[in-house]
Amino acid sequence: MNWLTLTLITVILWGVWGFFIKLSTKYMDWKAFMAFSGIGMIVVNVAIFLYFKPDITIKGNGFYYAALAGIIASIAAVPYYLALEIGKASIVTALAATYPVVTVLLSLLILHEEITLVQIIGIILALIATVLVSL
Numbered sequence: 001m002n003w004l005t006l007t008l009i010t011v012i013l014w015g016v017w018g019f020f021i022k023l024s025t026k027y028m029d030w031k032a033f034m035a036f037s038g039i040g041m042i043v044v045n046v047a048i049f050l051y052f053k054p055d056i057t058i059k060g061n062g063f064y065y066a067a068l069a070g071i072i073a074s075i076a077a078v079p080y081y082l083a084l085e086i087g088k089a090s091i092v093t094a095l096a097a098t099y100p101v102v103t104v105l106l107s108l109l110i111l112h113e114e115i116t117l118v119q120i121i122g123i124i125l126a127l128i129a130t131v132l133v134s135l
Contacts, residue, residue, distance in 0.1 A: 015093075018084070018089060018093045019089065021033065021037075021080075021081060021084050021089075022084050022089035024036075025081075025084055025085040029085065030078070030081035030082055030084075030085050033081060034074075034077060034078070034081060080092070080096055083096070090133070090134075091133075091134040094130050094133040094134045095130060095134050097130060098126075098127060098130050100123075101123060101127065104123060
């Protein structure tokens with residue numbers, strides 16, 4: 001499978017994920033959702049671990065960055081779940097989907113990655129599309 005196919009699968013799954021979050025808020029608050037969805041994540045993560053049997057090293061930066069990413073993802077989920085609980089899923093999700101802009105900026109500033117003019121135009125158009133979708 002190529003990167004584009006994998007990315008499209010991710011988009012579809014994340015879209016379904018956001019939809020189920022919104023559905024769950026009709027029946028429970030975000031705190032209960034977070035607890036129950038966390039159990040689901042643990043089950044999937046254990047299954048992936050048992051299937052792939054990755055070599056785990058707790059030393060080095062990779063471990064710390066991975067742990068930090070997990071912590072930040074969990075913290076970031078709280079305002080997202082709250083927003084979905086009180087706002088429209090179509091708007092909240094569209095606005096939240098602009099998070100790659102932060103990743104791009106951090107990659108430019110800290111990792112010194114380069115970005116082409118075409119990519120800049122694409123990011124600007126994506127932001128414009130997000131604003132239009134959320135109106």
